[in-house]
Amino acid sequence: MTSEAVLIDRDGFTETWTVNRPEQRNPVSDSDVVDALVAHVDRVNRDHDVRAIVLTGAGSAFSAGGNVKDMAKGVPPFGGPPHLSREGYRHGIQRIPRAFAALDVPVVAAVNGPAIGAGCDLALMCDLRIASSDAFFAESFVKLGIIPGDGGAWLLPRAVGAARAAEMALTGDRVDAATALEWGLVSRVVAPEELLPTARALAARIAVNPPHAVRGAKRLLREAQHQGLDSNLELAAAMQPLMHATRDHAEAVSAMLERRAPEFTGT
Numbered sequence: 001m002t003s004e005a006v007l008i009d010r011d012g013f014t015e016t017w018t019v020n021r022p023e024q025r026n027p028v029s030d031s032d033v034v035d036a037l038v039a040h041v042d043r044v045n046r047d048h049d050v051r052a053i054v055l056t057g058a059g060s061a062f063s064a065g066g067n068v069k070d071m072a073k074g075v076p077p078f079g080g081p082p083h084l085s086r087e088g089y090r091h092g093i094q095r096i097p098r099a100f101a102a103l104d105v106p107v108v109a110a111v112n113g114p115a116i117g118a119g120c121d122l123a124l125m126c127d128l129r130i131a132s133s134d135a136f137f138a139e140s141f142v143k144l145g146i147i148p149g150d151g152g153a154w155l156l157p158r159a160v161g162a163a164r165a166a167e168m169a170l171t172g173d174r175v176d177a178a179t180a181l182e183w184g185l186v187s188r189v190v191a192p193e194e195l196l197p198t199a200r201a202l203a204a205r206i207a208v209n210p211p212h213a214v215r216g217a218k219r220l221l222r223e224a225q226h227q228g229l230d231s232n233l234e235l236a237a238a239m240q241p242l243m244h245a246t247r248d249h250a251e252a253v254s255a256m257l258e259r260r261a262p263e264f265t266g267t
Contacts, residue, residue: 006036007058013051013207014200015044022059027067028118029077029093041099048266051211052203055126056110056196062135063119066093071144089149093118097151100125101222104215106206110199111135111177111186121148124155127218128202129186131177132195137185139165143172158225160185210248211266 007018017040019026019033028034044050057063071078077088100107109126116138123129123137139156141148148156148169157165160183168175177189190198206214216239224232243249247267255262 004036005030005032006040008040010050011200012204013049013211014054014203015050015052016054016056016196016200018056018058019063020058022057022061024067024069025061025064025114026057026059026119027065028063028096028122029066029070031092034092034095038095038099041103045102045104048211050105051207051209051214051266053105053107054110054196054199054203055107055122056112056199057119059113060134061113061119062109062111062115063122064114065117065119065121065140066149068144093150096122097125097155104218106203106214106218108199108203108206110195111137112192112195114138116140117144117148118150118152121150121152121155124152124159127221130188130190130195130199130202131180131186132192133177133189134192135177135180135189137168137175137180138172139168140172140174142170208264210246210252210264212246212248213243216243 005020007020009016009018017037019028021027021030021033028037044053066078067075074080077085077092079085080088106128107126109123109129111123111129111131113132113135115123115135117140120137120139139148139152141152147153153169156168159165160168164183167173175183175185177186180186181189188198220232220236220239223235227235248264251262251264
């Protein structure tokens with residue numbers, strides 16, 4: 001299954017999504033990339049045979065973020081009357097963070113190279129991040145005289161804390177892979193040739209679990225970012241009976257008691 005803007009490779013219960021604009025270093029502001037990512041999120045939310053996703057970029061970059069050539073030309077949303085530029089953001093690149101926030105399936109970012117501006121934010125939209133030793137991250141909007149327009153100011157502090165997020169956003173400086181690991185921006189740094197196998201292995205470790213439970217756990221984690229403890233406990237209390245009612249829960253309990261490997265069907 002492929003599209004021009006985002007390539008999709010399916011292996012069992014795991015998909016690998018590759019932003020496919022290597023000659024432009026995979027900008028994510030172009031409408032075809034936005035449309036493709038949002039469409040695949042919608043598709044996967046309805047497909048319980050997809051249990052985990054790996055997201056990466058074609059070529060040497062993860063994503064260069066916004067299309068700088070379009071900025072220079074003033075192509076919307078980077079130009080034109082302010083009210084139309086606002087609508088361009090809302091109905092353009094901002095659809096990606098909204099879609100990823102609603103994505104039920106866990107996503108592992110395999111950051112294969114530079115993740116700059118909106119490309120850094122795209123990695124932050126994922127649930128887990130593994131970086132190549134060649135990768136670096138830059139919340140570099142200020143270097144272009146603009147601000148994070150696609151959710152970075154909300155996402156970044158939740159990944160690295162307020163102080164380090166401020167350092168990245170206000171200087172626009174690069175953070176190399178080793179520093180990203182130290183700061184908790186990524187969970188692992190590996191050699192370039194090990195990146196996709198490592199990310200896919202992590203996705204496979206997720207995909208072996210009951211898909212309803214994985215999706216439910218991800219939703220609890222996402223909601224916890226803006227809920228208090230009591231609200232999160234109430235949500236868990238409402239969701240847990242749904243998990244108890246699944247065949248996969250019964251299978252997991254039986255397999256544990258019988259000391260055998262479980263076989264989950266997503267039911």
